[in-house]
Amino acid sequence: MKKLSDELQKSYYILVFIFSFSCLGLLYIFASYMIKVSSADITTTNIFIDYELNEFTEKLEKNIPIDKLFKGALEECPKIDNVFVVFDYNGKIYSNSDIYPKELDLKEHDGIQNIGFYDYQALHRTIYVKGIEPIDLKIIKDLKGDKIIFFRSIGIAGVWIIFTLIIGIYISKKFYNMFIPPLRNIQEITNKINLDSLDADVKTENNFVEFISIIHSYKNMLSRLKKQTDAQIDFVNSASHELKTPITIIGGFIETIKLGHFKDRKQLEYFIDIIYRETQRLNHLINDLLQLSHIENSSKSQKNIHTISLPNTFNTIISLYKNIAIKKDIVINTNIENVSIVSYISEEWLRTVIGNLIDNAIKYSKPSTSVNVIASIKNLKLIISIEDFGCGIEKNELKKIFHRFYRVDKSRNNKIEGTGLGLSIVKNMILNMKGKIKVKSEINKGSTFVITLNILDIK
Numbered sequence: 001m002k003k004l005s006d007e008l009q010k011s012y013y014i015l016v017f018i019f020s021f022s023c024l025g026l027l028y029i030f031a032s033y034m035i036k037v038s039s040a041d042i043t044t045t046n047i048f049i050d051y052e053l054n055e056f057t058e059k060l061e062k063n064i065p066i067d068k069l070f071k072g073a074l075e076e077c078p079k080i081d082n083v084f085v086v087f088d089y090n091g092k093i094y095s096n097s098d099i100y101p102k103e104l105d106l107k108e109h110d111g112i113q114n115i116g117f118y119d120y121q122a123l124h125r126t127i128y129v130k131g132i133e134p135i136d137l138k139i140i141k142d143l144k145g146d147k148i149i150f151f152r153s154i155g156i157a158g159v160w161i162i163f164t165l166i167i168g169i170y171i172s173k174k175f176y177n178m179f180i181p182p183l184r185n186i187q188e189i190t191n192k193i194n195l196d197s198l199d200a201d202v203k204t205e206n207n208f209v210e211f212i213s214i215i216h217s218y219k220n221m222l223s224r225l226k227k228q229t230d231a232q233i234d235f236v237n238s239a240s241h242e243l244k245t246p247i248t249i250i251g252g253f254i255e256t257i258k259l260g261h262f263k264d265r266k267q268l269e270y271f272i273d274i275i276y277r278e279t280q281r282l283n284h285l286i287n288d289l290l291q292l293s294h295i296e297n298s299s300k301s302q303k304n305i306h307t308i309s310l311p312n313t314f315n316t317i318i319s320l321y322k323n324i325a326i327k328k329d330i331v332i333n334t335n336i337e338n339v340s341i342v343s344y345i346s347e348e349w350l351r352t353v354i355g356n357l358i359d360n361a362i363k364y365s366k367p368s369t370s371v372n373v374i375a376s377i378k379n380l381k382l383i384i385s386i387e388d389f390g391c392g393i394e395k396n397e398l399k400k401i402f403h404r405f406y407r408v409d410k411s412r413n414n415k416i417e418g419t420g421l422g423l424s425i426v427k428n429m430i431l432n433m434k435g436k437i438k439v440k441s442e443i444n445k446g447s448t449f450v451i452t453l454n455i456l457d458i459k
């Protein structure tokens with residue numbers, strides 16, 4: 001496992017290493033430049049002296065004394081800092097400065113030679129001029145001043161590197177120590193917050209924004225979890241309640257029959273009728289619950305491509321509801337586009353969705369009205385609309401009707417059979433098939449449910 005302090009220290013070491021490396025590089029460039037400039041000074045002086053000595057023969061012919069010639073040449077020499085020019089002629093020394101380094105033991109050499117560890121650079125050669133004795137020439141560049149600057153630079157760089165290293169370690173420690181309390185704080189908070197104490201105040205002073213946002217994300221995650229858990233608990237409670245009611249009724253009537261507490265056969269038949277109805281209700285409820293859990297565990301619609309004939313599918317479903325509709329004197333009008341659709345839509349789910357919506361449309365319609373079922377294709381979208389002229393749904397109830405076990409105005413609905421799961425099943429299936437469902441409704445005028453599903457092609 002990585003440790004924050006180690007990682008911080010590592011990054012500081014890398015920084016110090018880069019810094020030291022560039023310091024050394026700069027010093028190297030500086031030393032090379034120093035040597036180059038010094039050699040250039042000596043070469044320039046040498047070229048100039050060559051030129052002056054070339055004129056010696058001519059000047060000697062004009063009887064100019066040799067002393068004057070040497071002094072003239074030295075005076076004409078370019079004045080460069082720390083460059084000494086020394087002529088040795090017949091044991092007599094002519095120099096541009098009295099403080100030239102006399103103790104230097106210079107051997108004759110073709111090129112520029114280094115003396116000591118960058119103490120001096122020098123050129124030593126003999127020059128032959130017609131008519132006079134050979135001249136011994138020394139051009140010496142004193143590098144001691146530059147060398148001191150160079151070593152001082154190394155010293156300063158070294159001290160600076162050590163200083164930054166110490167500062168780096170200090171900062172990384174300080175930074176690490178700054179992190180520890182907020183991290184402990186996060187630990188404490190996350191240990192303290194649970195699904196029941198989501199509203200607990202989180203102390204955010206002296207904490208880093210990044211850490212606070214972690215705490216908030218954690219709280220958000222928990223509140224999403226809580227919503228899910230609450231919804232699940234609600235679902236289990238509602239399911240248990242809905243299951244318990246028919247079971248209690250069935251149990252009660254069976255006990256009555258068992259104890260012989262009925263007047264005549266007619267009453268017995270009435271009791272058995274109730275038991276049968278409640279068993280049917282129980283059956284519906286269990287089927288709906290199984291269907292819901294099945295949708296949640298499957299992504300069936302997205303796996304396979306199916307070809308579905310719209311007229312066949314709709315006619316099959318509508319034929320199942322015709323009898324119930326006739327009982328209420330309700331006419332089912334259809335306008336189904338005569339095509340087959342190619343899509344990821346599961347035919348079984350499509351039947352369930354349309355069936356549930358037609359069932360509701362009939363259930364909640366006024367007698368002697370009609371239900372309109374339309375299916376059309378537009379821009380590779382299947383649009384299904386199921387319209388009724390029934391009791392309608394209030395605006396503020398519209399969203400809730402898709403919740404599990406939700407039934408608008410339970411007292412009104414007590415007369416109409418239902419589990420409160422039908423629309424929840426419809427919505428879950430539609431969403432699972434990446435479709436949309438919308439509802440428009442006006443109280444006492446009727447409702448229209450519109451479904452939109454993507455298709456791939458039509459045939």
Ligand code: ADP
Pocket residue numbers: 360361364388390391392393401402406407408409413417418419420421422423424447
């Ligand atoms: P139910 O089994 O009660 O019909 P649903 O989930 O299918 O359960 O519907 C939830 C509630 O929405 C219903 O109880 C009803 O109050 C309302 N509802 C659904 N469809 C219609 C409709 N076509 N007209 C009026 N109300 C409707």
